[in-house]
Amino acid sequence: IDEALKLVRNRKYHVISTQTDTYKKKLKNSQETHRNLMHELEIVEDHPVFGYHEDSSNYEGVLALANDGSHMYAFRVQPNQPNLHGMGYGSQDLRLA
Template sequence: GGIFKKAAELTVLCDAEVSLIMFSSTGKLSEYVSHTATTKKIFDRYQQVSGINLWNSHYERMQEHLSKQKEVNNNLRREIRQRMGEDLDDLSVDELRGLEQNMENSLKVVRERKYHVISTQTDTCKKKIRNLQDTNASLLRQLEERDEIPHFGFVDNGGDYESALGLANNGSHLFAFRLQPNQPNLQDGGIYGSYDLRLA
């Protein structure tokens, strides 16, 4: 803290532009720069006064890295053109054989991937078909069970027995019954009575 305080005092008392950069043993950065300047501005002034280019070595490394990246990019572009059947005139026999082998390996990988995708889609379709078949079989069983349940129709003495009988004869497992009193004289006035149940 004391050294940064001194740097601030120099800035105020001497009207100086001060830049202080300090790293601790753990790598922590601490810095101070006058409020009237920036670190880059002070470095630029230092280069002008001392004649030392602080960025030259860094710039050279960047240029070297850029050149390598351009070379890699050009090689990749040339390889792509060669795989497309272009730019083959300068290749030797061994290089052509190597290119052919690489393309065969690539083609093998593509075919394996294609067969895998086809197999996966086929399995998915088979599962869907089995599910539809199971659903259809379940619906058929429900329909058969429903048809096996008999349906009964009751017709009172004054009801439309012929219509019910016709429906019974045309329907599947459908039965029509007619209720007929044993004592006709109790039909009108009697509340209680016994009835015969006759199957049509």
């Protein structure tokens, strides 16, 4: 019984240590990805070519961001369907002979 208990205990410790190592690797990878993204963001902020301009006198932008300003950078998709209302397909053009 002692031998079986020892075997189960060793297996349990092995599984826990493997899971811990996997978590550490994922955490390290996540931190590295975060660091790279922050570095890219700093590069974008340093280059006004990308359309970023910091205006310290514009307090409204800061308040909008603080108040859930996710709509500030929303994109509007242009429709690619033609407007069929002006092309003679309306119900007023349907006539029985």
